[in-house]
Amino acid sequence: MTVRFAILGAGRIGQVHARAVASTEGASLVAIADPVAEAAERVASGYGCDIRTIDEIAASDDVDAVAICTPTNTHADLIEQFARAGKAIFCEKPVDLDLGRVKDCLKTVEQEGATLMVGFNRRFDPDFRALKKAIDEGRIGDVEMVTISSRDPGAPPAEYIKVSGGIFRDMTIHDFDVARWLLGEEVDTVQAAASVLTDPKIADLGDYDSVNVILTTAGGRQCTITNSRRATYGYDQRIEVLGSHGSVSAENMREANIELANADGFHRPPLLDFFMTRYVAAYANEIAAFVAALAGDGKTPTTGHDGMMALALAEAALRSVKEKRVVHVSEILDDA
Amino acid sequence: MTVRFAILGAGRIGQVHARAVASTEGASLVAIADPVAEAAERVASGYGCDIRTIDEIAASDDVDAVAICTPTNTHADLIEQFARAGKAIFCEKPVDLDLGRVKDCLKTVEQEGATLMVGFNRRFDPDFRALKKAIDEGRIGDVEMVTISSRDPGAPPAEYIKVSGGIFRDMTIHDFDVARWLLGEEVDTVQAAASVLTDPKIADLGDYDSVNVILTTAGGRQCTITNSRRATYGYDQRIEVLGSHGSVSAENMREANIELANADGFHRPPLLDFFMTRYVAAYANEIAAFVAALAGDGKTPTTGHDGMMALALAEAALRSVKEKRVVHVSEILDDA
Amino acid sequence: MTVRFAILGAGRIGQVHARAVASTEGASLVAIADPVAEAAERVASGYGCDIRTIDEIAASDDVDAVAICTPTNTHADLIEQFARAGKAIFCEKPVDLDLGRVKDCLKTVEQEGATLMVGFNRRFDPDFRALKKAIDEGRIGDVEMVTISSRDPGAPPAEYIKVSGGIFRDMTIHDFDVARWLLGEEVDTVQAAASVLTDPKIADLGDYDSVNVILTTAGGRQCTITNSRRATYGYDQRIEVLGSHGSVSAENMREANIELANADGFHRPPLLDFFMTRYVAAYANEIAAFVAALAGDGKTPTTGHDGMMALALAEAALRSVKEKRVVHVSEILDDA
Amino acid sequence: MTVRFAILGAGRIGQVHARAVASTEGASLVAIADPVAEAAERVASGYGCDIRTIDEIAASDDVDAVAICTPTNTHADLIEQFARAGKAIFCEKPVDLDLGRVKDCLKTVEQEGATLMVGFNRRFDPDFRALKKAIDEGRIGDVEMVTISSRDPGAPPAEYIKVSGGIFRDMTIHDFDVARWLLGEEVDTVQAAASVLTDPKIADLGDYDSVNVILTTAGGRQCTITNSRRATYGYDQRIEVLGSHGSVSAENMREANIELANADGFHRPPLLDFFMTRYVAAYANEIAAFVAALAGDGKTPTTGHDGMMALALAEAALRSVKEKRVVHVSEILDDA
Structure with a gap:
């Protein structure tokens, strides 16, 4: 078929x-x-x-x-x-x-x-999948703390920012989905801090460029997400998961795996700097997974519900910044 | 002399x-x-x-x-x-x-x-000093975000925990000092999450073993600290600083820098697992710096004020956990 | 076209x-x-x-x-x-x-x-190309010493070994081509050592499984090649070039770039273990380069002459082993 | 005592x-x-x-x-x-x-x-000892191939070169000792290539600055040693050992374990560039081992015989270069 x-x-x-x-x-x-x-x-x-x-x-x-x-x-x-x-x-x-x-x-x-599959490409990245597999196989024991570092090489144009819904809904949303995927328990509370450090125009648009978020599950598992709209060294995409028996982490990707050494030291090239090159394998795997689901039982690996929950976490983070307090995800879902 | x-x-x-x-x-x-x-x-x-x-x-x-x-x-x-x-x-x-x-x-x-110098050994670690020097030389531009991962191999005995003042005052306090040292601006607000994940006895003692903290300066610079009382792979002590022109990070230390490769993959030894072996050079440098200050102008690199401020951040973190809100450091200092 | x-x-x-x-x-x-x-x-x-x-x-x-x-x-x-x-x-x-x-x-x-292009896939590997580009841009100064580590996960079947022409003509030949590509001067002399260490059947077939070769150019540049038919950790393919101003090296490739840490230490997965997965990008680039040459001036990046010279180096290595002496490549070419 | x-x-x-x-x-x-x-x-x-x-x-x-x-x-x-x-x-x-x-x-x-102990400091380096321990514990199976990369930051002064006995007796001699230590079988034959690439004055003194050596044991185990008198990135000291079940390698040491990332890529500091800083722990361990031997059974870990054998390998390498052939170590010992 x-x-x-x-x-x-x-x-x-x-x-x-x-x-x-x-x-x-x-x-x-x-x-x-x-x-x-x-x-x-x-x-x-x-x-x-x-x-x-x-x-x-x-x-x-x-x-x-x-x-x-x-x-x-x-x-x-x-x-x-x-x-x-x-x-x-x-x-x-x-x-x-x-x-x-x-x-x-x-x-x-x-x-x-x-059948609706919402595209969260990172779940289909080969390295992140290998990391998830290690967790699922019990190689680090129970998940306790997830750390996600996610930084863009540069901010998008103002026109885009205006309609993006802000950094939490546009950029952190990927990390919220990854957090839910890896924590193994639904997120209960959200705390966030947000600043503008790279370009005052972003503040003029009512948005932020530098944010940190702490997610906590009912069982006490925690996840931190750190985002910046500016990482001069490329598209920074790292995950680290601490469990009761060990930890597992995924490294960044660079275009060429070479190292130059000279009197100034040891030098490796910058990271891939664009989501379309960084996640080229992920996009292919994502469509393959959708096709496989249609050919199989129709259950897609990501769903409309995942899309809704990631958005709810974004809303909660924004409310936490505005109200300077811990926000329960249930508040957001109830208000919607 | x-x-x-x-x-x-x-x-x-x-x-x-x-x-x-x-x-x-x-x-x-x-x-x-x-x-x-x-x-x-x-x-x-x-x-x-x-x-x-x-x-x-x-x-x-x-x-x-x-x-x-x-x-x-x-x-x-x-x-x-x-x-x-x-x-x-x-x-x-x-x-x-x-x-x-x-x-x-x-x-x-x-x-x-x-003359009073309060001992914060990490500021004297050779790697962390090299990291600080890179910042001071302007090699990463303006500091924007500091990330501190600090995990102990295992929890201290219950007797110690009882008199320790709790994880924030006992363990995170080192990270609070490092944060102040690296942020280049005084911390304005504190947000924290805390759980017990490694041993329920720690909860019985009214303490936590797994915490995440976000610090923010008046200028919007942010620092996240992630602590756990259990890291099976050793004494995990990493710092990463993102600036406007780049980032700088310090790696962990292990006893031997060898790598074994076999059919299961590539293997490096665990980290040094004790603060007295991990920070042996730091302790020597610390006393040398104290002696140099006494031989010089009497100004020690760390002071009683540093000790007080790190403790104030610990108090603020604890209050944030209890009251589920962002806490201003000034509240703590005013109340003391 | x-x-x-x-x-x-x-x-x-x-x-x-x-x-x-x-x-x-x-x-x-x-x-x-x-x-x-x-x-x-x-x-x-x-x-x-x-x-x-x-x-x-x-x-x-x-x-x-x-x-x-x-x-x-x-x-x-x-x-x-x-x-x-x-x-x-x-x-x-x-x-x-x-x-x-x-x-x-x-x-x-x-x-x-x-128009004849002989397929030496390694010249088209993205990492090796980046290494060559660094040399061509003068980033390491004059090339002085090339080190090639090239190991297979396991020996081919006896049937294949019989018709392969032996390890120098079958396996090292790729390294000979890489050496010529990187040395920037034609090879003058060849010295080699060869043993059977992994399987006595290979000796029965008159072949070797473990070899080391030193190539020297007229200008005194040197290249060492180390080969084994058995590397339990995967398909080991590394190059390092020392120049007058620095060095450049290319790392191995593994299927997933993750690291697991636990009480036994830090663990990364084995290398890709098959030339068809390891060099998937190289094969695509190779055909693209051939097509580009046909669309352009007809000059292919590798030629029949390259094929002949790599084979001559293989013959010289074999003669060096048999006669326990340094062999001039010109001897081989004159005898052919 | x-x-x-x-x-x-x-x-x-x-x-x-x-x-x-x-x-x-x-x-x-x-x-x-x-x-x-x-x-x-x-x-x-x-x-x-x-x-x-x-x-x-x-x-x-x-x-x-x-x-x-x-x-x-x-x-x-x-x-x-x-x-x-x-x-x-x-x-x-x-x-x-x-x-x-x-x-x-x-x-x-x-x-x-x-009691005579001849100082071969490298055997007492903590990383090399850990590598040797891994071999002795059988973690890589039978030793098959040893690869030693040993490069100095710069050539010694002409006055020193004159009385040094030449690069094989002065510099490679350390690697010859390491090779004997790790191969687990006495060396049978030596092949070497030698050039002058960094400074023509070294040729005027009758010495070389760039050499490669292949050692072979009677059992067919092989070791390659690559030396240069010039490595701009520091004092390069690496060992890699391939065995029947895996390999083990020791990494270089640098003064600070930090990494800087910016638009040009990822940068680590140069290596320690002097044997007295690189091997500071080795020198201390060496004297401790001598003292322990005197306090114990009087058997020192390195002996006069080790000193003699390393020198014999140096002589054999020199003869191989001069006579362009494989040299048996027994020839050298018989001639002395």
């Missing part, structure tokens, strides 16, 4: 997923949709697929699944449209920046019995 | 400092005091010095400086006694577990014009 | 190149040839190409280039056949195990004006 | 051993001898010992052992003098540059029943 895909959105991330679909055994790319004709044509010619409108895709019998790679503010509507159209749905995070809207959308997905 | 020392207390840490004094150029060991005769004799015979009582030492003309290595609850009284006796004082942290008592004690020191 | 390929041989390495051709921009796979019908069909169906005989391919107007992935003893004949047929030729190393036959074959290639 | 030492020679290495003796439990420093009055006085005042002539020391009842730290050309005579005087002898390598003279000297030592 081959899963026939349409991609909605031919931008940067749409292209990533088009390539992933094309190179995945058991998947084929049938159609691309994008209001920008040139963008759609590039994907169509590169992968030999049709150009169709979104509505045409929803009505297409030869499309089994869609990958939603459009701007965030369209995600929830498209998920609902394609849930009703009976298509399996892969959607880039987040479902929506508003938690209430997410809840409603997921209700629709449930009512329609649709 | 030679600084003539007496050591008060011939226990584990007293022996460390006896050796440090004996091997420091410009310092000599004149006397040891300890109520346990055997302990005093061992040091006296090992280093060829006298055994005297504390009061005799205070009255000795041939003693320029004392190193206070007695139990914590005697520190403040002894500091006051020797300040009045006109001796230079090196005292192991903390001055006292009660912040009010520390304040009073430091007032006496000030009134007597005495 | 698209380079239209046929692959000769649908075995393990033929499949690697089929995938490389299929995924290379500017290249397309037109036909596969293999006497084993099943093997040919798997490639044909997997990549949507024709099955043809070798003679049909030589006569095909829609084929611009061939990749020769057949057994070694057919290489020279096929190179001559396709040189005469006017096709560009990519051939897996070696051209032949007999140096005289190689010389004759290259003469034919030259007479026909054919 | 305390071993009472006299040090012969108050130069650089004499001072190293004076400090080692002074800080070793069970050893005391009684006297120093040096024709340069100032040098002797500095040691005498620094460690509170007498100044005596060599002959006075030989006649001193309160001296149990001597450490010979005088110029190489005096070693053999002094060893004989003190063997006859009934003192235990620690002598810096080499016994003599002439193998015949060494043989004679050792004969005298044997006749007198004297």
Whole structure:
């Protein structure tokens, strides 16, 4: 069986997923949709697929699944449209920046019995998977403390920041999902600190660039997340997990594994500096996992619920910063 | 000029400092005091010095400086006694577990014009010094975020925990001092989470074994500290500092720098697992710095004020855990 | 312009190149040839190409280039056949195990004006390329000493060893090519030592499993190569180059970059243990470089001459072992 | 029991051993001898010992052992003098540059029943000891191949080179001893290559600065040694041993274990660049081992025989370079 895909959105991330679909055994790319004709044509010619409108895709019998790679503010509507159209749905995070809207959308997905996988690429990174496997095999005993260091090479443009929902919903959200994945217990409380240190314009936009978060589970397990919008040495993505019998950590990735030594010392190249090169294997694995789920029991490794919970943690972190106190996740979920 | 020392207390840490004094150029060991005769004799015979009582030492003309290595609850009284006796004082942290008592004690020191250095050994570790030097030379630009991972191989005995003042005052206090040293700005607020994960007896004693702390300065710089009383792989002591132009980090130390490779992979030995082996160079450097200060302008690299501020951060962390909110350090200092 | 390929041989390495051709921009796979019908069909169906005989391919107007992935003893004949047929030729190393036959074959290639690239995959490995780039940019000054560690996880089967030409021609030959590539001067003399340490059956076959070689150029630059047929920790592939201003080295690759720490120490996974996973990027880059050469000036980065010289070094090493003396490469070339 | 030492020679290495003796439990420093009055006085005042002539020391009842730290050309005579005087002898390598003279000297030592330890400091380095221990515990199975990388930061002055006996007898000799220590079988044959690459003046002195050596045992075990007189990044001292079940390697040492990361990449400091800082622990362990041997059964971990064999390997390497052939160690020993 081959899963026939349409991609909605031919931008940067749409292209990533088009390539992933094309190179995945058991998947084929049938159609691309994008209001920008040139963008759609590039994907169509590169992968030999049709150009169709979104509505045409929803009505297409030869499309089994869609990958939603459009701007965030369209995600929830498209998920609902394609849930009703009976298509399996892969959607880039987040479902929506508003938690209430997410809840409603997921209700629709449930009512329609649709399959929805929300894209949290990091769970599919080979190194992070090996780390998770070590935990699952009991090699570090019970998980006690998770430490996530996640730093971008530079801040996104102001235009993007404006519509991003802020650093917690846009950047830390990946780390919230990783934390939930690794802690092995649902997060109970959130504490956060946030500053602007790299560029005062970010403060003007009401956002932060430097944040630290502590998550605690009901059982007392803790996770710290440290984020910065500026790491001159590249895209810094590290995880360390302390357990009762040991710890496991994942190292950063650099373009070339060479070392130069001279009178100034020992030098290794900077890190890969872009999520699309750093997570190239993760994106491919992610689509493969979606395809495998559709071919199997339909249970995707990440779900709409995961998308909602990561967003709830982001909301809680923001509230903690504003109210200078520990925030229970249940407060956020109850308010939504 | 030679600084003539007496050591008060011939226990584990007293022996460390006896050796440090004996091997420091410009310092000599004149006397040891300890109520346990055997302990005093061992040091006296090992280093060829006298055994005297504390009061005799205070009255000795041939003693320029004392190193206070007695139990914590005697520190403040002894500091006051020797300040009045006109001796230079090196005292192991903390001055006292009660912040009010520390304040009073430091007032006496000030009134007597005495020299007081409080021992924070980590500032004298060669690797951490090299890290600090890199910061001071501007190699990472402005400091933005400090990350301190500090884990003990195992919890101390219950008897010790009872009188320790709790994990924040006993263990994290070292990290609070390192944070103040590296942040380059005084800490403004403290947030903390604390759990018991390694041994329920620790909860019975009213203490914690697993804590995370976020410190923030007025300028928005942040520091996270992560502590556990159990790291099976050894005594974990890492620092990482992110700045505007780069980052600098210090690695852990292991007994032998070898690597074994076989069908199971690549293996390096565990970390040094005891503060007295891990920080052997730091203790020697610390006494050397005290001696250099006495030989120079009298300004010690760490002071009674540093001791007080680290304790205030510990109090703030504890209050944050109890009251589930961000705590201003000024609240603590005002209340003391 | 698209380079239209046929692959000769649908075995393990033929499949690697089929995938490389299929995924290379500017290249397309037109036909596969293999006497084993099943093997040919798997490639044909997997990549949507024709099955043809070798003679049909030589006569095909829609084929611009061939990749020769057949057994070694057919290489020279096929190179001559396709040189005469006017096709560009990519051939897996070696051209032949007999140096005289190689010389004759290259003469034919030259007479026909054919393009011949001999596959030395390591030159196309991203890490080794970055190392070479550092040298070419002058970052280590003049090259003085090259050290190549190259160890296989385990010996090949006896059947393979019998027809392999021995360890120098089969395994070290890759290192000889890397040495020539990095030394920046042609090798003048060869010294070698060889033993059997892993399996006495290898001695029965007249071969060795453990060898060390020293190469020296006329200018006195030196290279050591250390080989073993058994490295329990994986496929060990390291290069280190010392220059007048510094050194540069390339690290090994492992499947996952994680580290586990526990009471036994710090553990990283074994190395990738197979040339097809270790050099997956190299094989893709190699075909891309061949295609780029055909699209450009026709000068391939590795040539028939490179194939011949690496073989001459192998012969010299073997003679050095047998005659227990330093052997000049010119002796070998003159005798061929 | 305390071993009472006299040090012969108050130069650089004499001072190293004076400090080692002074800080070793069970050893005391009684006297120093040096024709340069100032040098002797500095040691005498620094460690509170007498100044005596060599002959006075030989006649001193309160001296149990001597450490010979005088110029190489005096070693053999002094060893004989003190063997006859009934003192235990620690002598810096080499016994003599002439193998015949060494043989004679050792004969005298044997006749007198004297204890002689020849100083090969590397065997006492903590990391190399840990590596050896791993081998001895069977953790890598049977030793098959040893790789020693040994590079100096810079060449010694011409005056020193003139009397040094050449690179093989002066520098590689340490590696020859390490090779013998680790191979677990006596070396049978030697092959070597040697060039001058760093400074033509070294060629004018008839010496080399860049050498590679292959040693082979009767059982086929191999060792490669790579030496250069110039490594800009510091004092490069690495060992790697491949065995039938795995490998073990020892890393280099640097002054501070920190890493700086910025837009140019990741940077660690250069290596310690001087044998007296790099091997500070080794020198202390070496004297402690000598003292322990005297307190025990009198068998020192390194002997006059070790000194002779390392010199024989140096001679063999030199002959291999001159005669461009494999040289048997037995040829050298027979000729001496």
